[in-house]
Amino acid sequence: MPTGYRKAADLPQAIPVFPLAGVLLLPGGQLPLNIFEPRYLNMVDDAMAGDRLIGMVQTRHGDRERPPLAPVGCVGRVTSFAETPDGRYLITLTGLCRFALGDELPVRTPYRQVLARFETYEGDLKEEPPSARLDRPRFLAALARYLDHRGLGIEWESAESAPVDALVNSLAMGLPFDASEKQALLEALTVEDRAETLTAMLEIDAAGGDDDPSVLQ
Incomplete structure (x- = not known):
């Protein structure tokens, strides 16, 4: 899927993150999400008004309200969006590129934002990755x-x-x-x-x- 992102420097340094344990997004993969919490409805609104990018990252055990984040996540682009009569958002994220989490940003938004370091995973942005061998x-x-x-x-x-x-x-x-x-x-x-x-x-x-x-x- 053409996105305009060809190298790590094309992606924003600061991204919103959706922390969710047990959920995996990989480059090229499509992840359907049912969004209903107010803070994440706000996050989707902001993403749709901008570059439509959201980072998926797993959580670790810790503070239930603000759990520690895993060290690597994957940013995806909202490629489908629908709103239900009861105010939920049904979206699909298509994975673009993995990232190493940098510092968490002190933001006023109700959702969390981090500095994302994409350089290690810049190969994820190749439109035609080299063929992988598999037994x-x-x-x-x-x-x-x-x-x-x-x-x-x-x-x-x-x-x-x-x-x-x-x-x-x-x-x-x-x-x-x-x-x-x-x-x-x-x-x-x-x-x-x-x-x-x-x-x-x-x-x-x-x-x-x-x-x-x-x-x-």
């Missing part, structure tokens, strides 16, 4: 065992033919991993690194762990 037979075997263990299913024809980056990123975002696992997938520097991390997670989970079935996000 697809091993990956699909691990995925099949994981899904069976969790009582889940997917469209196998699509999984077998999908480009590596689309397959890995969609599963990383959609499968019910815990917050620390989601963060590890986010921080994997390349798609190949993420594929290897995801394969290991699938194999570990299928070998044991939580027996309660979950559902895709």
Whole structure:
């Protein structure tokens, strides 16, 4: 999706953040959100009036009202917007680029804002990232065992033919991993690194762990 952002310097240094544990946005991924808290309705209003950018970042254990933020997030652009009769916003964020969190800004807005450092992840902005290698037979075997263990299913024809980056990123975002696992997938520097991390997670989970079935996000 053409955005006009080609390098890290094209992105704003200060961005609003939506802190949400257990939710992952990756570059190129699409994340639907149901916005109902007044402070985040305000955040979306401001984003829509400006560059439409919002940073997704996980939270860590701590102050319930203002929990500590994870060290890496992903900025996305609002690519769809609808308002419900009861005043909620239904939006879709399309991931653009990951960022390392700098200082949190002392702002008057009800939502939090941070300095974002995009340089490490500037490669996320490439329109056509280099093809990633994947041991697809091993990956699909691990995925099949994981899904069976969790009582889940997917469209196998699509999984077998999908480009590596689309397959890995969609599963990383959609499968019910815990917050620390989601963060590890986010921080994997390349798609190949993420594929290897995801394969290991699938194999570990299928070998044991939580027996309660979950559902895709």
